[in-house]
Amino acid sequence: MNTIAAHIADFLKDYQPFDNLTFEELSEIATSIRVVNLEKHKTLFQINDVLHDSFYVVASGVINLSVIADAEETLLNKCHKGDIFGLRPFFAKNNYMMTAKAREESIVYAIPIATFRPFVANNTLVLNFLLESFATNTPNHHDKENLRGKLISDNVFYSDQQSEIQYFQSLTYNTSPLTVLTTAVIKDIAKLMTEEISSSVIICENNFPIGIVTDRDMCTKIATGRFQITDSIATIMASPVITVVENVSLAEAQLLMLKYNVTHLCVTLDGTAKSVVKGIISEHDLIIAQASNPGVLIKEIKRSQTPKDLKQIRERLTDLIQNSIHKNIPISHITNIASEINLAIIKRSVELSILDLGSPPARFAWLSIGSQGRKEQLLMTDQDSILVFEDVTPDKYREVKDYFLRLGRRTTATLEKVGFDLCPNGHMGSNMLWCKSLTDWTKQYNSWMNTPGENSNDLSSLFFDFEIAFGEPKIEEALENIIFKNAKNNTLFFDFLGNDALKKNAPLSFFKKFIIEEDGENKDKFDIKTRALMPLIDGARLFTLHYNIKGVNNTYMRFKQLAMIDPKNAEIYLNCADAFQTLSKFRTIEGLKNDDCGQFINLNEMSKIDKEKLKNNFAPMRELEELIKGKFKLTQFS
Structure with missing residues (x-):
């Protein structure tokens, strides 16, 4: 091995994910790595450039990654020594979605993907590192413990909240793929694929998938004369076929295509090759799914x-x-x-x-x-x-x-x-x-909070x-400072707010029956917003103001925060947090089903199990009510 390759291997071993490979493996990779010298402000690749055959590691200097949105260049990240960037060719076939430019004189190592891919496929730790970093599109979260390097995704979705959905974002794919038997003739299948405008066909035996032929196979194997069009389709199929479960996520599909270096995944009933074919996912489907990110x-x-x-x-x-x-x-x-x-x-x-x-x-x-x-x-x-x-x-x-x-x-x-x-x-x-x-x-706010009874019709x-x-x-x-200043030691305000929280209608009768609407367009339905969610929302707000917790507005997060501030009652708050999540989900499902705000639940359409689950989530509300009465010395009639 030459001295430059040895030097590169020695450098890489200190950074993730290369530290998961042996020195021999790194040495083998290093022999095909190119050293790229970049002058200050020199661009390595820019938005819409055709993808390179390599990804990059910063050896020295700083590389800026930026995007152009609304005619403005926005800096997304700075890559320092040991940072990886330009991973896009691993995961997609469309062009670069950002620009990489040297902020100062820099040296980067270009690692050919063809060389590196086998090491990724055979090493779960490397694979997981790449997947996590690409799917979450953030600087590597291992950095908190380990500052030896981070991986910067060549993608545009940078906030945690925006990108975490890639882990569970569903894919739309072809649910009626072409399936044929092993004895089918290539000529007939080529004609069928053309008629159906399909880029692939799955070969089945006893209804189970055993192989796949793509339009690329037709080009590389038939058009080149390697096989005859009168041969059976089995002679050119790739086997075994890579199978996945029906609800595979975008990130999981990307991982599998990367791991096995394939452009199609076969969806089966239980995710194995020993069950019935339900669909086919192509690389194109992944690109379309990215558009819903x-x-x-x-x-x-x-x-x-x-x-x-x-x-x-x-x-x-x-x-x-x-x-x-x-x-x-x-x-x-x-x-x-x-x-x-x-x-x-x-x-x-x-x-x-x-x-x-x-x-x-x-x-x-x-x-x-x-x-x-x-x-x-x-x-x-x-x-x-x-x-x-x-x-x-x-x-x-x-x-x-x-x-x-x-x-x-x-x-x-x-x-x-x-x-x-x-x-x-x-x-x-x-x-x-x-x-x-x-x-x-x-x-x-001064008026609302210091004389709440006088204009209570206004106070919402x-x-x-x-x-x-x-x-x-x-x-x-x-505005926030005004509210918290007024809240300090304001017994009158908390008395008013506490009683307001206790006034909400109970969800269940004395006999543990749902209290439903008696008339109007929602007759016989259960008002989940007023009777179940609002008492939790009001309780969380009341205690957040009381404990001077600023900047936390979300009910779920308020309860989580309260559990830390008031550990004696932590269990009640955490139960309320869980109940709030479950009740919100019930409301959302109802709203999506009826194309409305989901406030009124039709109990007749619910299973017995779901009704019990709904009732079980009312228990923390009673605990919260007792906590409010005790903390603010209230009765429901004060």
Whole structure:
């Protein structure tokens, strides 16, 4: 082995995933590695370039990875010594989706994928490292313990929340693939594939898959004259065929294609070659699935020009939620992703209003309140928002407020076209009551919190759950500070809020029967929102304000945080967190089934097991109720 290759092998052994290979293996790989010298600002590859045959490791210097979104170059990551980047050729056949440029004079090692692939396929640790890093599209999470190197994916979806869905994102694939017997003649199959516009055919024996022929096989084996068109299809098939279960995820499919160096996977009933064929997944299907990735949806939202564009993206989110629930993904993961996309839609709606109206005359914040403010909006519920603008001189106030009311009306009209109904109670930034200056909002919160009984018809707890969708974060921060300042030792406020939480209607009667709606369009249905979810939401908010927990709006996360702050009652909080997740899932399934907000559950359509499961999740609510009564010295009638 030459000295350069020995030097490279010695360098690689200190970094992941190469530290999982033997020095002999590294030495073998190193002999085919190219050393690339890059001057400062020199580009190695850029967006839409055809993929290289290698991936890269930084030997010295710094490589910047960036994308261009909305005509702006955005730096995604900096790769330092030992970092891997440019992995895209491992996983996809379409062009690069980002630019790699030397920030300073740098040296990178180009590792040919053809050379490295066998070592990946034979080493689970290497394979898992690549898969995890590519599928999560974040700097390597092992770094917290081990700072010797991180792996940067050549993909564009960088936040944890946006990318975790690749682990469970479902694939749409051909569920009626071509299947033939081993005795079929190549000529007939080629004709059949052409007629059916199919890129593959599965060869079966006793209804089980034993091999596969792709259009590439037809080109490389028949067109070259190696086999005759009168031969049987079995002579050119690849065998065995790689099989997967029906609900395989995008990341799992990518892994298997990488591991076995194939372009098609055969879907069977139990995922083995000893069961019936249910479908075929092609590389093309993976590329299509990438387009439904939350990161892609958010990019499309940023480019949207009309409410119609946004509506189509929101509908794709509904499909994504449905697929994820079908795959039994934790509802907290699904909620994370849905809230990011909903937030991006709200933000874009405000941006489109500003493009129409011109620049705002003052800084402001558009805040989502209620369920979206808590990042819990999975279904298309009505919109709740407030608008807060910075203080301006009295002579400008009227003119400034008029602009923001127009902005509010345009934005809520856009969101209505997307599918978010207007709030029936008028809790929206387009309402002059809820569009005002920071000083006016300060007075409003002071009044609500210090004299709550006097204007209780005004006080709605949803104003205490908010999240900035657009604008100046310092305004949101100022509002939060006002709330927590007023909450300190405010017995009257907690008495009011605590009693409000206890007033919610019980889910079950004395005889443990569901309390259902007695009249109206939802007669005989169970109101899961008011009777089951709201007591948990209100309880979590009450204790969060009491314990001065800032910046945590989500009910599930509030309970998790409370369990740490008040360990004596941790079990109650954790039970409430689990109950909230389960009840949210029941509501979401109902909403998806009926294409509504899922508030009213038709108990007649539920199985006995599900009804019991629903009832079991009411138990933590009673524990929470007792905790509220004890902590705030309340009775239900105080």
